[in-house]
Amino acid sequence: MKKKPQTEILPKEKKPFGKRLLEAGGDVLIFFVKLWAGFVKHMRKWWMCWLMILPALLALGLFRYAPMFGLVMAFQNLDYSKGIFGGDWVGFNNFKFLFQTSDAWIITRNTILYNLVFIVLGLILSVTLALALNEIRQKYFAKVTQTIFIMPHFLSMVVVSLIVYGFLSPTQGVVNNIITSNGGTMVNWYSNLKAWPFILVFVRMYCTVGFDSIIYMAVISSISQEYYEAACLDGASKIKQIFYVTLPQMRPIICINLIRALGHIMHGDFGLFYTVPRDSGMILDVTNVLDTYIYRAMLKINNPGMTTAAGMYQSVIGLIIVLLANFIIKKIDEDSAMF
């Protein structure tokens, strides 16, 4: 058998280290020069857009990212003489107070359940409102109705709490006046445990539904009329048009809003849960959420480490839920996912 001639493997020419370094440096330099050239080209074309978003970027950096360095306080005992980064490390000790209370379960339950109700009910009502407002053909009437619905969003919760109190005050309230003038017995609403879940949900919807519907109205108005015309030709009723044209077109924005809302699931609206029930102790089992607990707990202690820990806890849980929700939505409908 004839042996295959062995191919000779020639050793590569070994370049001197200095030359190789120079070449590598040159590559890097070329990379950066290209990058710079690309940047300059990009900026020449888009500089005005960048200038426009510069304030937003600065604000985002200043108020959202720069403070993140302060998160270190969540794991330290703050010492003013040593500064923000100089305190003694205490591990997760600052987080303990969130779970120390016997009400930890009630607080977590209230925070999550209320938010879920707000998200689901808020979504249904604001979409319904947007659909309804869209159907109003009289322009003037539509504008007035829309303004009436949006106005409560701009009221401070303190004002809202006074409005609610005007209705529910034990001795002067409208509701009790109606009850007593019809021979009923006065109800002390601010100690009525069963009423408050409904009152809080109602107040929240009153404040948010109108404003939230704006974004859905914008989406509805951008849907091409051709879809509706085609549906009409196929004999679709108004309801069927809503279900088979409008809502599918709104799905991406609904999903994005849902993901955004889920990010705040561990945040309780402080104004709603503290100011509206007027800090009444008797209804705490249904009004105490994470934010009100943190406020009451920290009122006398003033511990920046513990408050940082609380904020971090809420944000981390929110982030996990956002990622999870986005993952699920992506599995169901990739186009509707946020990222």
Next chain:
Amino acid sequence: MKNVKRLLAVLLAALMVFSLAACKGGDDTKKGDTDGTTKIVWYLHAVNVGPGQQDMQDAVNAYLKEKGLGIEVEFHYYKQSEFKDTINTIFNAGTYMDIITIGNTGLNFDSNVVRNAFLDITDLLPKNCPETLKMLPNGALEAYSYRGKVYGMPPVKDLACWQHLMVNHDMLKDLGVEFPEKWVSYWDLLPTVYAVKEARDKKYPDKANEPLLDFQDGNNVKKWYFLDAITGSYSTPYICTTIQGIPEAMQVKGIKDDFTVFNFLETPEAITWAKTIRDLVKDGIEPFDYESYDTDKYLTFNGSHLWDENEGNLFVPQNTYNFDAQIHVSELSVATRSYMMAGGMAITAQSKNPEKALQLLELINTDQYLATTLRFGPEGKGWNDADKDNVVELTEQNSDASARYWYCWYGWITGGLATTKTPGGYPANFGEMLLARNTSAVSSSHMGFAFDTTNVQNELAACNAIYESTYKTLKLGQEDNYEQIIAEANKKLYESGLQTLIDEAQKQLDEYKQTAGK
């Protein structure tokens, strides 16, 4: 058109960028050394902040210049409620200040001392504030001590609790009821209150539904039992000790040892207190719906109430009220750490001029002209004292009670209350009366005890949250099930670590007792 749009876009963007400049944090006031003077920055609060604040500050600075101390002061006055809400944020944000008012604010003195936020002024005080120290009662500095070092000082003011009532003698005369000559706490006054209610309802049946008292503050536990909370504030009296030297009848039954830490809500007295408040509401003496209370109809000052209650005053001029108001001061003055700290001040750790700051406080407490200017503004503009009788005559622009120019009577926050000239109606020896009452007060046995909560922060936070709501509910007296509320609160408190809190407090108190030789 395209260029116009571009120009507009650039202008808009520039405007937005510049608007960010408004987000610049805090005051950049630093050491204000100009022509050899040192600027002292002081954050404090006042009941009323009038338009003459700048004039007052200018007058104070002109006077300081004249005195040649090389000090210039920059006041940052806030309304009291606003100060409570914002001072924590202002302080934690690192805003520069030399002096900070810590009394009656949201700032926790002890925890800030532990975090080295305030300067140790133990050695600086005798050198810079010798006269002030002479005016302070015994134990005053003990209240501001932590591990043997002094971190703050009280202003010269009323430093003990003496409750007082401005009693409506027109009403008493009309109804033929006598007011007790001597009284110590509200327990002594209950029979009189009920007697007045009965007589009024009989004589004026149409007023039977009108409340006789508007004393939600009077529902505080401290008005009924003199307890000394060791967490630094009376608003958290669930762990407290009694005060040495108080008549035994006033002490919580079964607690004879001043150094025993206990949970007030667990004592029978807590139920008695809650029941009494509830009864006062039920019997129509106090309003049921306090927040809907029609203050226009039942205004304290117009004579609808039996008394107007407060604490600290030794004298209130008759003309404040529209009825024959006579002051009745409790027989007992009590000095606890909480009271001693009510108007306290600290020099911040960041202060570049601590000695000058203390010298300023010394001057306010000892210089009559300065103390008076702080209260009524510049002489001539806010006040005059033509007959030099130590009683000021207010100028026209400072006389209208609804729109004062600058009127901080009695300005306890700044100190100098024993030195200042007084407004019309007050006795010229008001300062002497005040100092005498301070000296005669019964002192807490553990005035110098500061509870280091570092190891029990979580328990304290959890218990505070429960206590906050329970106490408010009981204080309003709206619920019949007060016993159940107290029982549930106690259950939750212990589940949240109250026992750990009590044990830690007891341990530290025992150590203090031993170290202080008490």
